[in-house]
Amino acid sequence: MFPVSRAPRRMAVVATAVATAALVGSSVAVAAQDDVTVTFRTRPDNEAEAQVYRDIAAQISEQLDGITVDYQAGGTETAGYQDTLKTEAAAGTAPDVFWIPGTDVADFGTRGIIGDMRSFADATEGYSDDGFYPGPMFHLTFDPETGEPGGPLWGLPRDVSTFALYLNLDLLAEAGAEDPRELAANGEWTWEAFEEVGEAVAALGSDVKAYGANAWWGPYGVWLNGAGGGFFNEARDACALDTPESIAGLQQLVDVYAKDNFAVAYGEDSEPPFLAGTVGMFQNGRWATPNMRTNANFDWDVVALPDGPVPGGNWLFWGAYTVNAASEHPDEAWQVLYALTDPEIQKTVSELGANIPSRVGQQGIDDFLTFTPPANNQAFLDGLANSSVAEGPLWAGSWPQFDQVMGPAIQGVVNGDISVEEFQATICAEANAAAFGD
């Protein structure tokens, strides 16, 4: 052990005291200089998208005085993005601003997880509900007490999207099928035309499929919507899966999957075989575009979904930026949220290829059309224009519980485990009991 004289010890004590004082003094100085930090989270599909949001966070931090935006990349949907958020909200640790899918707005709103931003919006110069697509704004301003829109403001839509069919043009040409884009341009792109094109592709061999879609509510929902049916009644407080129109749509879906060699097995991921060049038409949203740009080694494009008996069956998908109801800085959080929906910021996000700006206006549309490939971006805009069904939350019941009953039952019908008649006889009793407590 080294001998320690008293002089160095005294010096050490003095030095420690000076350092502590300096630290305390500095901490006061830092406290005076520090911005309000607003945490912000989305569900990026990949690192490139996460980086875009980091850049946007830095850009907004520069724009807004006294506010620093701290971006957190959330997990994927399969990693339980919303489940994590809700759990964090229950624990009081959720971020200040976060993105959620449109279907979850009611769940988050009724549980008090997201705050009503109406008073902040009203105090914001230039803000108007009309600046965004009306479909999402209907749900984002819905008042569960009156059952009418135009009341609170649960958030603002980040983006909108809709389904299209991604086409393997090489495969279609090899099959000698008619070009769906031309059929659509001529107003002849119907369910029957879709089947004819598909049958030509399916005839190429057992390892080639005409059509693929994944087994969640979006892809099968368009068949029900296209026949004039839907998931819910008009008031969205009861199941409508057993109506004749819904059943007609379901039957069409079943027929498509029952055709020999026509569709990728229901429940299998259709994207890998499409990218492998063995599927002619792949139904998905705009969010699939970045992956196509990167990994499709064939000539590809998109076309709007074929029309069923009732036009306008496509979905208008959307997701919303919302503010944590327990945020300690709601005013700053609103400023960040509003800045995130700025046309220039939306353009930056949209350039990734994964979505369409949620603000209405010609400039946004003109910008979007330049984000190619696909060449036929107009197909998405047509889909939006024709979308009569906005993805929507369920204010009168539980969407997750409805989906937990509906999804397996539809899959059972498509796989042949349940007959369409049995589905019609039982589905709404089960779904209403689960989701609406009837």
Added chain:
Amino acid sequence: MSVRTADPRRPALPAVPSPRDPQGSLKRGLLTIVPLLQAILTVVGVGAVIALLLAGDLGLPLPLYLFVLAVPILFSVAAAASTLWTLQRTARGRVAAIIVDYLAFLTAFLLLLHLQGVFVGFGDLADVFAASLPWMVVALIAYLVGYATEWTTRRPTATRVITIVRYGLFAVAGVGFLAAIDAVHGALELLRGLADPVNFGLAVVSLVLLGFLIALWGIEGRLRFGATLGDNELLDGVLLISPNLLGFLGFFAGPLLFSLYVSLTDWDAFSDPIFLGLDNYLELLSVQFLWLSDPSVLLPTELNRGFAEVFRIGPLMMAAKDKLFWLSLRNIFVFCLIAIPLAVIPALFIASLLNTRVRGIRIFRTIYFIPTVAGIVGVAIIWKQLLDQTVGWINYGVTLTVDFLNAMLGLSLEDPRIAWLSDPVTALPIIAVVFAWTTVGFNSVIYLAGMQGISADLYEAATIDGANRWQRFIHITIPSVSATTFFVIATTTILAFQLFTEVWVLTGGVQPPGGPNNATMTPALYLYNSGFQNFEFGYASAIAWALFGIIFIFTLMQFRRQRAEARGV
């Protein structure tokens, strides 16, 4: 009052500090007022009890409120006892005081950390770790440099240079590490938090209690209260297990009891729980059996409102209020029937092969154990890609095999193109295969340990009697590892009943997990959906306890069977 002396068989005590030692004086001063501290803690505990009584039920249900109230009551009783005993200067007074002070210190310190927001920042640790990684590498290099002195023992100058380099590198790594994790900013944040009077008060209380603890624990404290070295060893033991014990009480036993209470309520984690009694269990377990006069009828009129069909065999139909729970039970029983034999029987044979003395056997043992240590999510993702119907390697192999057979034998076999994970018939069995693949390595190692305990004399005697390898395996190995078999089956059954991750990864992604058509829905997955998607935590807790009951009954049955076998019944 007699002061106990140290056991003469014990090692000699370290020298008693000089009365003029300032640290010793401080400790002795603190020890003098230990009874006062204990009295203050008693008053604080009683104050907390009175405050809780005055505050009413705090919006908590009665059982939870009583539980909360019990904590300060027990603390007050313990603190009061420690006051009396420390006044009497008894060894048990010291033990009681140390325990009470330790708990009070932990409470104050953890509360301080909580108020400082330290626990909220745990999520950032990964980023901090990544930023500091290069400096940790420098520290590792410094550590390795130290080994160079092994070769320079006879060259003091070289040793000195290496030592200087080593500590220089450690210093660089330390400074770099602190800079990388932004330690100054962190320290400033902590200091800034102390400007809050409550935080400051808690910091002072923590330091004071820590001082008392050090004084009580040290040699002065031991001598003052006449404690033996044995008492100190007991306290050391308690201190060592206290993180685990407190962790167990706080993070396992506590939540376990809480979930039992929650299972009797309707609670969504956001609003106050509503006490329901046994309603959740009644909903979960309500079933109806119908004998249908017309089995083709789709929705029998006799079906109770709110009930849904689970299955029907001929005219017999079973319906339940919670169809999904019963479907998940059916699935998990089927899964166990497939998965447990697949995970246990091959393990027995693999262990038998691994229990041989051949060159490189350790490599094989490692290889078989790899699936156990591999991350289950990563393993499941790879299996998912292998099992893809259209671009998966397994179906590709099947296609090549079919093509080969058709070409070589002139057959016209059709490529089955099995939809492994999207066909309700194959989905659950293939998940059982994946489960078995991940479990069999661990079971093999357990069996291997069991086999290595079998006396070689038995095999030698059997060989002399003319038993062949198979007969030795059947008549010696298997009976000798029966206790191991019980352990392996019991643990595999428990694991199987808790099946979650494999189903989540293999069947999720493009559809909600548990498909197709609920064919792979398991109780654990259903529990997760109920709790974290539907936010019905009361109901989810009831599912958890029902699952616990089922696992408990099965384990008990296996125990009884094992005991009966051991008795030769």
